[in-house]
Amino acid sequence: MRNHVGIFEPSSTNIDPPGTCLFDPPESEAAELGAEAARLKRDPKRPEIILRPQPSNSGLDPLNFARWRKEAMFFVLIISSILTGCIGPLLVPAFGTVAEDLGKPVSAVAKLNGILVLGVATMLIVVSAQFLGRRHTYVACSVLSFVGCCWGAVAKDYNSIYGARILMGAGMASAAVMLGSTITDMFFVHQHGVRIAWWQVSYCASVNLTPIISGVIATNHGWRACFWVLGAFEGAVLVGIFFLCPETMYDRPASASDPLEVEKYTAEHIEDKEKEGAMTSSSSAIEAQQDGPVVDTLSFGASLKLWSHFKPRDPLYVVVLRPFAVLLSPHIFYSNLAYTISFAWFVMTGATYGQMYEGMYYQESVSTVGVLAGVAPMIGTIAACLISGPLTDWSARYLSVRNHGIFEPEYRLVVLIPAFITTAIGGFGWAWTVGPGWNVLVSTSIAGFVFCGCTLGICAVVGYANACYPKQGGDTFAIMMLASRAAIFGMTYVVNDWLALYGVKNFLGIMTGVTLGLYLLGVPVYCYGKRIRSWTAQSKVLGWCCS
Structure with missing residues (x-):
């Protein structure tokens, strides 16, 4: 079954997939949450937003x-x-x-x-x-x-x-x-x-x-x-x-930190209340409640300790093996592929700027090539920052409201839409304008679109991977970093020969096509991502890495 925002619900709901949580319920449905759920802590400036994860009452909690x-x-x-x-x-x-x-x-x-x-x-x-x-x-x-x-x-x-x-x-x-x-x-x-x-x-x-x-x-x-x-x-x-x-x-208490339990509790509570025919008022559901005052405030002296209050819960072998298990999850594997090819643009084009603009078609100086290699990509990445951050948070809230207040990690993939458009313009436009008859400033300016698109793509897949495993963010990005850096290191051994043998248009065209193909693959990942996360959580091989 597909929900209101195009995401297919898992066939089995015995185990809630990691990353799904109650986030921003519409006011019209707030009464159905019940009095207990209405006491969930909310953003003081935007009380319609339920805080996720729920902070504890300890001043040692970084959320506080x-x-x-x-x-x-x-x-x-x-x-x-x-x-x-x-x-x-x-x-x-x-x-x-x-x-x-x-x-x-x-x-x-x-x-x-x-x-x-x-x-x-x-x-x-x-x-x-x-x-x-x-x-x-x-x-x-x-x-x-x-x-x-x-x-x-x-x-x-x-x-x-x-x-x-x-x-x-x-x-x-x-x-x-x-x-x-x-x-x-x-x-x-x-x-x-x-x-x-x-x-x-x-x-x-x-x-x-x-x-x-x-x-x-x-x-x-x-x-x-x-x-x-x-x-x-x-x-x-x-x-x-x-x-x-x-x-x-x-180590936040489970009652405060696990938003999935809140969602499961809310669904069960609604059924009980419907049977009893009792509902709370909308205003009480929207009102922000607090479980108690914040205690044990972190002092400045205590904050300077290198090892403080944290005590590990997992044995060492679990911490070592978990990142590799995380990579085997299909949605994280996809994120790693998209991240690798997106970041490869920065490394591989940096290694070929001199080859393209000093010897093949142009005779620019070393200092000029350095400027060309830096200015357009920098402008593209700054533009991506101005787009991706606000768009990511806005889309998460907008889609959550349309989905009865439920947040799904797949909402982060919406940023792949502008990433696809800008990468297509920049990649194919760059390939078309490099060569005789085109001014060097034209091709390098169009190249800025590629770096804008790839930065948007990186922000999308990193945000998605981070949201899929909120408790294992370090594991997720560490294994993505290891795999991507190893792959990119191998690419640097062949990129210059590739460019020399087959030309700029072949190099940029294939890179653009592969990148766009991975971004386009984000559509089925968006639609079926929740089912994949549910399957992963129930898998005997991979389920342990979600806990």
């Missing part, structure tokens, strides 16, 4: 943190995400100079990006964070990034700088992986869209902007100065993380 504490922590972690995006392309404009100084070929210098190190490090970070908490992980990774930058600045040979890049790659992992889980820890579901968009856009935009800035620094002060500048910012972020980022892992 003061607004300034949440925003300060989010700001510091966004800056950390920006610096994470800077690490990979930091030396790209100076590859030739670095190769000459170190006595190595350019291909060897290109391997200093640490992309596989990041993928492997994500698994270690997730295990550590899920087993011991998030705060010590953020602090440790920030220390590694800072030390790696200082080491790289004073490195005298290739092996030494390679070791520095390993440290930097490992330090990238916390902002690249755990920020999504931290957003889930501190903010309610109706606040996720904008913040996930900022997280992804801050990372993607910094990847595009870094070559422009680092190229100027390397030209005027030498390539080692790039490490010193980045190290200064990493040091500032380390101070911010230590003082402004408390532990956000919290």
Whole structure:
């Protein structure tokens, strides 16, 4: 059976699929929720929205943190995400100079990006964070990034700088992986869209902007100065993380944290009330209620502890194996494919800009290519941020109202619609306008649409994956990061030969077609996603990873 928003309901309702919850019931149906359900906590500024997850009455619960504490922590972690995006392309404009100084070929210098190190490090970070908490992980990774930058600045040979890049790659992992889980820890579901968009856009935009800035620094002060500048910012972020980022892992009581139980309870309660012929008033259902005052407020001194109140519930082997089980879930596997090909645009086109605009059809200078490779993608990602965040949260609320107040993770996939349109315009338009007879500014400007579309696609599938497994956000994104980085690393070995053998139009056309095909696959995922989540939850092989 299909519900009011085009999603097929599972045939068996014995087990509620993870991610589905009561969110924003229409006022006309509020009376049917009953007095007990009406006492669910709601957004003080928008009382029609039921808070998901339900916060406890403890001040140690990150959902109850003061607004300034949440925003300060989010700001510091966004800056950390920006610096994470800077690490990979930091030396790209100076590859030739670095190769000459170190006595190595350019291909060897290109391997200093640490992309596989990041993928492997994500698994270690997730295990550590899920087993011991998030705060010590953020602090440790920030220390590694800072030390790696200082080491790289004073490195005298290739092996030494390679070791520095390993440290930097490992330090990238916390902002690249755990920020999504931290957003889930501190903010309610109706606040996720904008913040996930900022997280992804801050990372993607910094990847595009870094070559422009680092190229100027390397030209005027030498390539080692790039490490010193980045190290200064990493040091500032380390101070911010230590003082402004408390532990956000919290073992919330099941009665408060599990919105699925609320939905199940509400359905049963409505049946009982209908049998008794008793209903509560609409006004009492809409009124926000509180179960009690917030107690045990987190003090500033307690927030500075590296290991605090969190105690792991799962054994170590479960924490290690769960990310791999999560990847086997069909909806997460789809999200990983779409994320991989979307992010591959940033890496693969970055590796081919010089080939396209320096030698094949144009004779642009290195500095000009650096600007072309950075400005249009950066504008595209900023535009995606302005679109994806508000659209994601608006669509979640609008569709929830149409679905009798029930939120489904598939609502996050609505952003794939503008992603499909902008990627099609940019991808095919870019392929058409590269070559003789077209000005270089025309093709690179149209390319900005691709990066806007791919950023929208990344925000959509990351938000969807995060909503499908709200309790395992770190596991989900860690395995997506590992799988995607391994695949992209392999692609970088063939992309330049592919471009040289078959041409720009073949390369951009196939990349665009594959990307659009995966976005189009989002339609059946949207329609059948709830059935897939229900099947996964009941599976003897995969069900344990949902708990």
